Amino acid sequence: MKERKKIDAASLILCGGFLMLGSFLTISSFDLPSGTAGYPGAGFFPRALGITILMLSVILALQSLHGRMITEFRMDHSRVVAGVGALTLAYLLSWGAGLFALRTFVFILLLLRFLDQSWKTSVIVSAVLTGSVTLAFQFGLNLSLD
Amino acid sequence: MTADVFEGLMAILQWKVLGFLAVGVLLGAIFGALPGLTATMGVAVLTPLTFWVSAEQGLAMLLGIYCGAIPAGGIPAILINVPGTPASIATAWDGYAFSQRGEAGLALGINALLSAVGQLTSVFFLAVAAFPIARFALRFGPAEYFGLALFGISLMAGVSGNRVIKGMLAGMLGLAVSMVGLDPMTAFPRFTFGSPAFLDGIAFVPVMIGLFGLTEVLAQISDRWGRIEDKPAKLGRIWPRRGEWKRMLPASLMGAGIGTAVGAVPAAGGDIGSVIAWEQARRISRRKEEFGKGSIEGLAASCTSSNAAVGGAMTTMLTLGIPGDAPSAVLIGALLIHGLQPGPLLFRDHQPFVFSIVFLMMIAAIVVMLIGLLGAKPLARALRIPNPWLWAGIILFGTVGSFALSNSIVDVWIMFAAGVVGFFLRKADVPLGPLVLGLILGPMMESNLRRALILNRGDWFETLTSSPIIIFFLVATVLSLALPLLRRSKEGAAGRADAADG
Numbered sequence: 297m298k299e300r301k302k303i304d305a306a307s308l309i310l311c312g313g314f315l316m317l318g319s320f321l322t323i324s325s326f327d328l329p330s331g332t333a334g335y336p337g338a339g340f341f342p343r344a345l346g347i348t349i350l351m352l353s354v355i356l357a358l359q360s361l362h363g364r365m366i367t368e369f370r371m372d373h374s375r376v377v378a379g380v381g382a383l384t385l386a387y388l389l390s391w392g393a394g395l396f397a398l399r400t401f402v403f404i405l406l407l408l409r410f411l412d413q414s415w416k417t418s419v420i421v422s423a424v425l426t427g428s429v430t431l432a433f434q435f436g437l438n439l440s441l442d
Numbered sequence: 443m444t445a446d447v448f449e450g451l452m453a454i455l456q457w458k459v460l461g462f463l464a465v466g467v468l469l470g471a472i473f474g475a476l477p478g479l480t481a482t483m484g485v486a487v488l489t490p491l492t493f494w495v496s497a498e499q500g501l502a503m504l505l506g507i508y509c510g511a512i513p514a515g516g517i518p519a520i521l522i523n524v525p526g527t528p529a530s531i532a533t534a535w536d537g538y539a540f541s542q543r544g545e546a547g548l549a550l551g552i553n554a555l556l557s558a559v560g561q562l563t564s565v566f567f568l569a570v571a572a573f574p575i576a577r578f579a580l581r582f583g584p585a586e587y588f589g590l591a592l593f594g595i596s597l598m599a600g601v602s603g604n605r606v607i608k609g610m611l612a613g614m615l616g617l618a619v620s621m622v623g624l625d626p627m628t629a630f631p632r633f634t635f636g637s638p639a640f641l642d643g644i645a646f647v648p649v650m651i652g653l654f655g656l657t658e659v660l661a662q663i664s665d666r667w668g669r670i671e672d673k674p675a676k677l678g679r680i681w682p683r684r685g686e687w688k689r690m691l692p693a694s695l696m697g698a699g700i701g702t703a704v705g706a707v708p709a710a711g712g713d714i715g716s717v718i719a720w721e722q723a724r725r726i727s728r729r730k731e732e733f734g735k736g737s738i739e740g741l742a743a744s745c746t747s748s749n750a751a752v753g754g755a756m757t758t759m760l761t762l763g764i765p766g767d768a769p770s771a772v773l774i775g776a777l778l779i780h781g782l783q784p785g786p787l788l789f790r791d792h793q794p795f796v797f798s799i800v801f802l803m804m805i806a807a808i809v810v811m812l813i814g815l816l817g818a819k820p821l822a823r824a825l826r827i828p829n830p831w832l833w834a835g836i837i838l839f840g841t842v843g844s845f846a847l848s849n850s851i852v853d854v855w856i857m858f859a860a861g862v863v864g865f866f867l868r869k870a871d872v873p874l875g876p877l878v879l880g881l882i883l884g885p886m887m888e889s890n891l892r893r894a895l896i897l898n899r900g901d902w903f904e905t906l907t908s909s910p911i912i913i914f915f916l917v918a919t920v921l922s923l924a925l926p927l928l929r930r931s932k933e934g935a936a937g938r939a940d941a942a943d944g
Binding site for chain 2: 306307309310314317321324328329332333334335336337338340341342345348349352353355356359372373374376377380381384385387388391392400403404407408411412413421422425426429432433437438439440441
């Protein structure tokens with residue numbers, strides 16, 4: 297019986313992303329001055345790059361469809377990763393709102409609690425980290441973080 | 443030149459510079475000793491702390507981190523079989539076996555001593571070879587610089603193992619990101635989406651912090667969450683005996699040579715150098731069977747070569763402006779912040795500064811050795827710091843450090859975006875090194891190609907064959923891309939033949 301070839305789905309998704317990037321660069325480059333052969337304009341390099349990305353993406357897509365090299369896309373503990381990403385995102389969104397030290401303390405506290413640290417440990421580590429960053433950047437380097 | 447050497451030495455013989463170096467080495471040792479924290483991460487995350495000090499002080503700290511982290515990466519490799527940095531992969535192969543038979547202290551002692559030997563050898567190479575290389579590079583015109591940049595990016599893709607196409611695409615992504623901002627020749631805005639924040643382009647340091655800080659944290663959470671690490675073993679004696687020195691000498695000399703040479707190749711750092719040196723040491727050894735089971739020669743070769751790569755990488759970075767490995771790529775960003783452009787002109791215009799770097803690296807190597815010998819026990823204890831504390835610290839320092847770059851939240855978002863994109867690329871088995879190289883070499887590649895075309899009135903053939911140097915770089919580029927592909931197709935054919943036989 298003939299064995300079915302595996303399709304490399306992760307690489308195919310990656311190809312999709314790079315195809316989009318290549319198309320964007322190629323199409324956008326037409327809005328930029330192309331210049332002449334003797335004096336290449338701002339659109340010259342993006343167009344060349346866009347076309348190269350498109351070609352390489354097609355090669356990778358063909359490789360992926362033939363299952364030449366299967367990428368093991370393992371996303372273990374995806375909830376924990378997503379949670380840390382979301383907490384960091386929330387911290388960045390709150391940037392500039394309220395006292396830096398307070399915001400940072402709360403962020404680190406929540407992050408450590410989310411990462412299964414005890415309340416006591418989380419409070420101590422948050423205080424130490426917040427204190428050292430505030431001391432180093434806000435007081436040591438005179439950087440306005442609030 | 444003697445006056446420049448003296449001036450370079452005097453510039454660093456100040457308590458502030460030496461203090462920054464000592465702090466850097468200590469921080470580097472901690473970054474290296476803790477699995478998951480790498481030299482690149484340390485240099486990237488702590489670069490913003492050096493904005494407010496002089497170039498010598500800032501570079502002293504960053505070089506200290508770089509030189510301190512690589513040998514310290516051998517500590518967890520020896521004690522718990524988890525390499526602290528990628529450069530110490532081969533150290534774990536033999537080092538861990540030492541721990542299992544109760545000789546962890548000896549392995550740590552060898553690691554500290556031969557790391558210093560490796561670093562000092564390669565710094566000697568830097569001192570001797572860098573000036574002739576830089577003088578030669580002064581002959582480069584725009585076409586040669588274009589060829590050099592192209593070769594650098596192709597090499598990075600070439601060393602991406604069996605991921606050549608992915609490596610090339612990653613390099614292209616770096617080039618694409620480097621195009622954001624004003625066109626280097628005509629100042630026409632490109633891909634700024636109408637935002638003035640992007641007119642100056644995407645800042646390099648936040649991207650590096652994102653790629654080597656946040657990406658690393660997210661990847662570690664994904665890979666290591668909930669895993670219980672081994673407890674480090676007892677240490678025992680640290681100093682090798684005379685007979686052991688005799689056995690280590692040939693392997694360590696060979697390791698120093700291989701490490702320096704491999705480090706000087708753009709993109710090929712201590713990880714590749716140490717694996718090659720270990721394999722070569724095995725070939726010449728009379729006790730091949732011991733390799734991988736606690737061979738003193740294997741340990742000597744890997745420790746020396748992984749550290750010798752530091753000087754090799756710095757030579758390429760300083761003379762040609764092309765990073766030899768990931769930490770030296772970040773150091774380029776740090777030098778640029780201090781108004782110093784790595785490349786041959788650095789050797790013409792800032793000679794004392796170059797000598798300062800050489801002396802700083804020499805002192806760092808000796809401090810690293812002392813810390814390795816005297817601080818082995820405390821550093822071994824550092825392995826007990828829980829990962830979540832480190833992850834929280836990296837995210838926090840990375841975020842505030844990115845903001846500190848230019849007091850702009852845009853840089854923080856760039857760091858976050860780079861971290862998230864880097865995480866998914868890494869999960870899809872895309873090497874991140876070419877991306878960094880593309881980002882660094884993009885402006886150099888584009889502006890020099892366009893300048894060369896203007897000089898040759900748009901004649902491509904004339905541009906690409908105008909000198910033997912550019913022809914050499916183009917041939918080398920084709921070879922570096924074609925050879926891994928050919929090797930892969932050969933291996934594939936051999937694999938298919940085996941399967942058919944089997």
